[in-house]
Amino acid sequence: MIRIEPRAKVSNSSTIFIPIIAAIVSLLFAAIPIISAGANPLIAYVEMAKGVFGSVFAVSEMLTRATPLIFTGLAAAIAFRAKLWNIGAEGQLYLGAIAAVSVGSGFFDLPAIFLLPLIIVLGACAGAVGMVAPTYLKVRFGADEVVTTLLLNFIIIIFLQMLLEGPLQDPMGLGWPQSAPILDQGMFPPLIDRMRVHSGLILAVILAVIAHFMIKHSVWGFKLRAVGENSSAAKHAGININRSLFGVALLSGGLAGLAGVSEVAGLKGYLTADLSPGFGYAGIVVAMLAGLSPIGVLIASVFIASVFVGADSMSRAMGISSFLADLVVSVSLLCVLVGGFIAKFKIVRAGTGKKIL
Amino acid sequence: MEASTVLKLNGLAKRFGSILANDDVTIHLQKGEVLALLGENGAGKTTLMNMLFGHYLPDSGNIEIKSVNDDFVPLELGNPSAALTAGIGMVHQHFTLAENITAFENITLGAEPLFSLRRNQRKAEKKINNIMSNSGLEAPLDIPVGRLSVGERQRVEILKALYRDAHILVLDEPTAVLTPQEADALFSNLRRMTKQGLSVIFITHKMREVLSFSDRLVVLRHGKNVGSMETSNASEKKIARLMVGSETQKVFPKRITPGGPILSLNDISVAGRSKRDSLQNISLTLKSHEILGIAGISGNGQNVLADLISGLVLPDKGSILLKGVAIQNINPLNMIKLGFGRIPEDRHRQGIVGGLSVSENMVIERLDDPLIQNFGFLRSSVINDNAQTLSEKYDVRGPGIDQASRLLSGGNIQKLILARVFEQQPKIILANQPTRGLDMGAASDVQRHLIEARDRGGGVILISEDLDEILGLADRIVVMRDANLHDVNSSSREAIGLMMAGESV
Numbered sequence: 001m002i003r004i005e006p007r008a009k010v011s012n013s014s015t016i017f018i019p020i021i022a023a024i025v026s027l028l029f030a031a032i033p034i035i036s037a038g039a040n041p042l043i044a045y046v047e048m049a050k051g052v053f054g055s056v057f058a059v060s061e062m063l064t065r066a067t068p069l070i071f072t073g074l075a076a077a078i079a080f081r082a083k084l085w086n087i088g089a090e091g092q093l094y095l096g097a098i099a100a101v102s103v104g105s106g107f108f109d110l111p112a113i114f115l116l117p118l119i120i121v122l123g124a125c126a127g128a129v130g131m132v133a134p135t136y137l138k139v140r141f142g143a144d145e146v147v148t149t150l151l152l153n154f155i156i157i158i159f160l161q162m163l164l165e166g167p168l169q170d171p172m173g174l175g176w177p178q179s180a181p182i183l184d185q186g187m188f189p190p191l192i193d194r195m196r197v198h199s200g201l202i203l204a205v206i207l208a209v210i211a212h213f214m215i216k217h218s219v220w221g222f223k224l225r226a227v228g229e230n231s232s233a234a235k236h237a238g239i240n241i242n243r244s245l246f247g248v249a250l251l252s253g254g255l256a257g258l259a260g261v262s263e264v265a266g267l268k269g270y271l272t273a274d275l276s277p278g279f280g281y282a283g284i285v286v287a288m289l290a291g292l293s294p295i296g297v298l299i300a301s302v303f304i305a306s307v308f309v310g311a312d313s314m315s316r317a318m319g320i321s322s323f324l325a326d327l328v329v330s331v332s333l334l335c336v337l338v339g340g341f342i343a344k345f346k347i348v349r350a351g352t353g354k355k356i357l
Numbered sequence: 358m359e360a361s362t363v364l365k366l367n368g369l370a371k372r373f374g375s376i377l378a379n380d381d382v383t384i385h386l387q388k389g390e391v392l393a394l395l396g397e398n399g400a401g402k403t404t405l406m407n408m409l410f411g412h413y414l415p416d417s418g419n420i421e422i423k424s425v426n427d428d429f430v431p432l433e434l435g436n437p438s439a440a441l442t443a444g445i446g447m448v449h450q451h452f453t454l455a456e457n458i459t460a461f462e463n464i465t466l467g468a469e470p471l472f473s474l475r476r477n478q479r480k481a482e483k484k485i486n487n488i489m490s491n492s493g494l495e496a497p498l499d500i501p502v503g504r505l506s507v508g509e510r511q512r513v514e515i516l517k518a519l520y521r522d523a524h525i526l527v528l529d530e531p532t533a534v535l536t537p538q539e540a541d542a543l544f545s546n547l548r549r550m551t552k553q554g555l556s557v558i559f560i561t562h563k564m565r566e567v568l569s570f571s572d573r574l575v576v577l578r579h580g581k582n583v584g585s586m587e588t589s590n591a592s593e594k595k596i597a598r599l600m601v602g603s604e605t606q607k608v609f610p611k612r613i614t615p616g617g618p619i620l621s622l623n624d625i626s627v628a629g630r631s632k633r634d635s636l637q638n639i640s641l642t643l644k645s646h647e648i649l650g651i652a653g654i655s656g657n658g659q660n661v662l663a664d665l666i667s668g669l670v671l672p673d674k675g676s677i678l679l680k681g682v683a684i685q686n687i688n689p690l691n692m693i694k695l696g697f698g699r700i701p702e703d704r705h706r707q708g709i710v711g712g713l714s715v716s717e718n719m720v721i722e723r724l725d726d727p728l729i730q731n732f733g734f735l736r737s738s739v740i741n742d743n744a745q746t747l748s749e750k751y752d753v754r755g756p757g758i759d760q761a762s763r764l765l766s767g768g769n770i771q772k773l774i775l776a777r778v779f780e781q782q783p784k785i786i787l788a789n790q791p792t793r794g795l796d797m798g799a800a801s802d803v804q805r806h807l808i809e810a811r812d813r814g815g816g817v818i819l820i821s822e823d824l825d826e827i828l829g830l831a832d833r834i835v836v837m838r839d840a841n842l843h844d845v846n847s848s849s850r851e852a853i854g855l856m857m858a859g860e861s862v
Binding site: 218229237238 | 701722724733
């Protein structure tokens with residue numbers, strides 16, 4: 001029998017090498033289905049790398065994909081730090097997007113310098129609103145926020161579908177369930193000419209850095225960490241738990257809302273019910289990979305976006321099924337998560353206590 | 358002599374990094390004896406027992422246990438189930454019970470198949486009842502352990518070991534949670550069982566118990582066996598000298614005439630599910646220059662009282678008066694601002710946030726203080742300087758002020774809490790079981806600070822199960838029982854002990 005014990009100290013070299021080893025192992029594992037699909041894995045991986053780093057366009061695509069992941073990753077990381085399990089980033093993302101198209105598609109005809117900030121602020125507020133009810137139910141009645149936030153996702157998406165067939169439907173849209181486009185001055189300016197990567201990325205990076213700084217150096221962050229680590233002691237020490245939870249909840253919802261804003265006002269221009277291919281849920285994976293650190297979220301988002309975009313372009317270039325891309329993504333995620341586990345825990349033989357790994 | 362030895366620990370050594378936790382420790386346990394294992398916190402007692410139970414692998418040395426045919430077989434090292442099957446039972450200081458299942462289920466858990474016939478369950482119940490009547494250790498079997506008092510939980514722990522037919526029983530700080538009468542009963546029951554062949558190792562700090570109940574004692578210091586003697590040859594002075602290397606001075610508080618009342622609880626009731634988590638029409642007055650000792654077995658409402666004074670629980674009825682003025686906003690922050698210093702019972706759960714650093718835990722109660730923060734941002738240099746100064750002043754030792762506070766030992770966690778509380782010069786101090794589980798050095802530090810606070814003019818409410826501590830420190834004593842406070846006229850330990858147990862005097 002084996003036993004799992006926490007490592008006394010996570011060494012510096014292991015934090016660098018374990019992710020690298022995990023990445024290599026994941027490539028080895030992913031080679032199996034690639035070979036069985038009749039392709040040469042080496043060429044496939046070269047194609048994959050080209051798809052991520054091979055050109056300015058490739059990098060731009062990868063960063064475009066990373067942008068919403070940073071927002072939803074931050075939303076999850078901050079909430080999870082306080083042990084508030086917000087699984088509702090997907091719904092909050094759509095709330096942010098709804099707010100963005102509501103004010104951005106002609107309701108206010110303002111110059112860019114006013115309209116874009118207005119869209120950002122209202123989108124964040126709308127996302128935050130999505131957390132009010134779950135947090136109130138948790139604080140007041142002890143309702144499990146995992147359940148309430150998760151179920152709200154479906155409610156919000158159905159609500160969105162109703163809006164897209166009704167008040168938000170584009171009158172020029174030939175009856176498609178999509179919103180009117182956001183005015184040009186309400187869009188995030190692109191970062192590179194004729195590329196898709198937009199300045200929403202800058203906002204995401206700035207927010208990650210601010211979040212990192214706030215968690216470490218502000219009284220607010222101190223309270224958040226205290227509540228998350230040991231809420232009884234925090235309460236005993238005079239920290240208002242409910243207030244902290246509400247603050248974190250609103251912020252988390254707001255960040256998730258910004259993911260929707262950035263997708264709508266940075267990329268698509270209009271809102272449809274398939275705006276997000278699960279960015280809200282992927283944000284949870286990002287946050288866990290990042291060890292709930294905001295700076296880690298930046299790295300994890302880039303990693304996951306690279307795997308997504310790289311695997312996609314590989315399957316196109318090699319003519320193999322695009323489902324294989326999903327498989328590569330899942331295998332590499334599992335490998336990195338196992339690697340993170342091994343970095344934190346050691347495996348010993350139960351009988352002798354001899355270290356195996 | 359050799360013929361009756363049942364367990365041999367031979368030259369055990371264990372090193373953790375730069376610390377030699379156990380250094381060539383040899384102990385032989387005789388059949389039917391009570392062996393006391395003494396030592397300061399960090400002397401290596403727990404490490405030694407953890408090697409016996411296979412939780413740690415010794416760096417050198419071995420363990421032999423007498424088998425049925427009277428020869429010694431080596432115990433498989435590093436395997437917890439080997440110790441269990443060899444008939445060694447352990448009762449930990451921090452209980453290892455599942456709180457959401459009943460005592461019966463806890464006792465049989467792991468010893469019996471998960472799904473057993475009702476007939477087998479009845480058999481198990483019969484066995485437990487048998488053990489209970491033989492040992493005198495009574496505990497309700499059919500309610501979840503989470504609702505039992507600490508004392509009852511400990512009895513369940515002992516029953517659990519005995520149920521597994523242990524013939525060697527290791528008890529870590531067994532009496533910390535018992536009344537003197539209960540402790541006496543426990544030891545006389547243990548005595549009865551040792552006559553039937555049980556061998557007992559008990560780890561303790563309490564001299565009185567060692568001297569009156571053990572047959573032999575072994576003292577550990579810095580991981581070494583520094584002395585072992587027959588208890589009949591030992592004295593308190595001798596043991597203390599061995600434990601700390603020199604004789605320690607016992608705290609003898611100077612009695613001061615108390616001043617005017619500073620805190621009054623007026624006819625306060627708190628509703629709870631049972632008597633252990635409620636208060637019934639409690640009135641209490643604390644004067645300045647006074648240590649008020651609240652004696653009692655845990656689970657009689659002490660924690661509700663502590664939570665009330667800490668601001669965690671609101672009274673359903675009655676009021677709290679501070680110098681004659683009713684406190685309006687009862688919440689932890691307001692209580693801290695009004696000058697309450699609180700030392701919680703459960704240091705790990707309520708006292709510190711283990712994941713935060715030592716320096717952060719030292720300022721966690723004064724985050725509003727402009728010394729600590731600037732426009733909502735922490736002044737880390739001030740916070741670190743504060744931690745550096747306080748660590749030296751209060752002798753908090755650990756891996757560093759910037760390290761997670763959970764890495765500190767129990768005694769150092771308590772010193773951290775003392776530093777945090779007493780640096781604010783509190784007017785009223787609530788100390789709930791402040792020395793439980795601490796070694797003599799740390800415990801006397803705690804007591805010294807309580808006395809200093811009293812001498813400065815503060816009022817101290819000392820809730821403790823350790824009657825010796827209450828008798829030594831308190832200027833006035835009340836007994837808490839069944840969610841109520843009872844005045845004490847006599848100061849004899851017997852009379853107070855009887856009141857704690859519920860007898861009218």
